[in-house]
Amino acid sequence: MAASQSDPLENVLETAIEEGGDGEISVGDLLDMFGHRSFGPIITLLGLLVVLPPIGAIPGLPAVVGLVILLFSLQILIGADHIWMPSFVEKQSIEASKLEKAEGNVKPWLKRIDRMITERLSWATGKPATYLAAVAVSILALLMIPLELVPFAVAAPGAAIVLFGLALVARDGALMLAGFAATAAAVTITILFVPWDQVAGWF
Numbered sequence: 152m153a154a155s156q157s158d159p160l161e162n163v164l165e166t167a168i169e170e171g172g173d174g175e176i177s178v179g180d181l182l183d184m185f186g187h188r189s190f191g192p193i194i195t196l197l198g199l200l201v202v203l204p205p206i207g208a209i210p211g212l213p214a215v216v217g218l219v220i221l222l223f224s225l226q227i228l229i230g231a232d233h234i235w236m237p238s239f240v241e242k243q244s245i246e247a248s249k250l251e252k253a254e255g256n257v258k259p260w261l262k263r264i265d266r267m268i269t270e271r272l273s274w275a276t277g278k279p280a281t282y283l284a285a286v287a288v289s290i291l292a293l294l295m296i297p298l299e300l301v302p303f304a305v306a307a308p309g310a311a312i313v314l315f316g317l318a319l320v321a322r323d324g325a326l327m328l329a330g331f332a333a334t335a336a337a338v339t340i341t342i343l344f345v346p347w348d349q350v351a352g353w354f
Contacts, residue, residue, distance in 0.1 A: 314327075
């Protein structure tokens with residue numbers, strides 16, 4: 152299944168909620184749902200998990216999401232024919248009810264954003280741009296780990312990832328360029344606000 156170019160934000164959330172039913176949806180379910188090579192819709196949804204309340208506030212979730220995105224984007228970069236995830240990562244799940252609550256909280260905003268998305272600046276969504284986007288997404292995924300130490304800061308890389316995902320789904324070059332600008336902002340936030348002495352203590 153692929154995300155639609157029409158209303159891509161609503162589409163990826165609704166698809167995940169429908170597939171999850173009344174139970175839980177796992178990383179493996181997402182990969183099966185959107186296809187192991189569907190870079191755009193998968194990273195859009197994973198980015199939304201970090202950005203949307205109350206899901207993004209779940210302790211440890213941004214780090215897990217970052218790991219999934221990193222594994223996914225690195226394999227895209229090396230041209231893997233089939234995306235591989237460790238079984239413990241594929242089994243990581245979230246309750247469908249939390250996805251529904253998040254969608255209910257922000258649905259009016261999602262509709263407004265979807266109305267602004269359109270196919271434009273196609274040169275910025277071609278193969279070279281997609282490769283560069285995968286590099287940027289890999290960096291953003293890594294940033295999620297130290298940014299968990301800064302309240303609400305994981306929303307910065309999460310939002311940039313959503314921009315890249317939407318750009319690829321809708322072939323919107325303006326969003327792709329916005330994604331690169333948001334990546335620069337997320338890197339700056341990480342450098343300035345992460346308590347690096349605490350990060351050093353992890354090693």
